[in-house]
Amino acid sequence: LKRITTQKQIILDFLRKSKIHPDADQVFLEVRKKLPRISKATVYRILDTFVDEKLIVAISGKKTRFDGNKIPHQHFLCTNCGLIVDIFDDETEKYLNKKKEIIKEGKAENFNLTFYGKCKKCRKKIIKK
Numbered sequence: 114l115k116r117i118t119t120q121k122q123i124i125l126d127f128l129r130k131s132k133i134h135p136d137a138d139q140v141f142l143e144v145r146k147k148l149p150r151i152s153k154a155t156v157y158r159i160l161d162t163f164v165d166e167k168l169i170v171a172i173s174g175k176k177t178r179f180d181g182n183k184i185p186h187q188h189f190l191c192t193n194c195g196l197i198v199d200i201f202d203d204e205t206e207k208y209l210n211k212k213k214e215i216i217k218e219g220k221a222e223n224f225n226l227t228f229y230g231k232c233k234k235c236r237k238k239i240i241k242k
């Protein structure tokens with residue numbers, strides 16, 4: 114039991130610190146440095162559990178990406194290179210929090226907003242062509 118706890122803790126620590134919003138394979142490659150015997154399936158399972166427990170956020174795209182940053186924020190995802198940028202915008206947070214309270218279909222407990230488009234670097238490349 115303690116072993117499992119340690120695995121989970123190492124994965125969570127990595128996600129709390131990481132700024133790159135890694136996909137499951139990147140998490141696996143990183144934590145394997147500290148847990149050489151961990152399997153991919155275990156990492157995937159732990160990530161799913163964390164999402165269910167709302168310890169981390171899953172961001173959908175070509176590949177699901179994970180975010181362990183506890184400060185509420187939204188994302189911009191580049192559909193060309195996969196870059197994910199954090200967006201800390203108080204106005205958006207306030208607006209969405211208000212909407213969450215008045216939603217008619219049920220009681221929303223959470224939200225996450227992702228803007229999809231092309232990042233600055235990719236836009237420059239497209240203009241040059």
Ligand SMILES: [Zn+2]
Pocket residue numbers: 191192193194195196231232233234235
């Ligand atoms: Zn890009």
Ligand SMILES: [Zn+2]
Pocket residue numbers: 134180182186187188198199
């Ligand atoms: Zn983020």
